[in-house]
Amino acid sequence: xASDTTRPSARHADTAWLTGMQAVNxxxxxxxxxxxxxxxxxxxxxxxxxxxxxxxxxxxxxxxxAADRVRKAPRRHPALCICCPRSVKRIRPGTVxxxxxxxxxxxxxxxxxxxxxxxxxxxxxxxxxxADGLRRIWPTLRQVEITHPEGGRA
Numbered sequence: 001x002a003s004d005t006t007r008p009s010a011r012h013a014d015t016a017w018l019t020g021m022q023a024v025n026x027x028x029x030x031x032x033x034x035x036x037x038x039x040x041x042x043x044x045x046x047x048x049x050x051x052x053x054x055x056x057x058x059x060x061x062x063x064x065x066a067a068d069r070v071r072k073a074p075r076r077h078p079a080l081c082i083c084c085p086r087s088v089k090r091i092r093p094g095t096v097x098x099x100x101x102x103x104x105x106x107x108x109x110x111x112x113x114x115x116x117x118x119x120x121x122x123x124x125x126x127x128x129x130x131a132d133g134l135r136r137i138w139p140t141l142r143q144v145e146i147t148h149p150e151g152g153r154a
Contacts (some may be wrong), residue, residue: 024109030100036126062099066112081116082133096120
């Protein structure tokens with residue numbers, strides 16, 4: 001996904017969260033890799049992290065931070081689903097997370113988010129739902145499909 005350097009929407013009032021979002025956006029220089037992580041992908045990440053994969057370890061850290069944010073959110077201001085205005089008050093065994101990471105060689109930040117049970121029910125549409133949710137934060141976000149990931153001639 002690509003974004004410009006426009007600040008995230010002011011409707012998200014948490015200053016620390018906004019600062020973190022802006023830092024990730026600045027680091028991304030307009031390009032984010034978005035991963036959807038359900039329970040089975042989480043197990044694979046855990047195995048890869050235990051084998052020493054730094055990318056898997058970083059994704060697990062981002063998931064942990066997103067889960068902590070849900071758990072620690074005040075009752076009056078619960079965490080919200082990335083797709084809809086439903087609150088997410090608990091992390092359950094089937095909770096689905098998303099992680100947006102700057103598509104740079106050595107990213108230092110990431111954006112972790114969560115899907116409510118209803119939005120996560122259709123696993124085939126999660127990537128599109130995540131894109132729509134991120135677009136609400138950054139209205140100029142656009143999806144980019146990389147057709148030659150190995151590169152090529154200019």
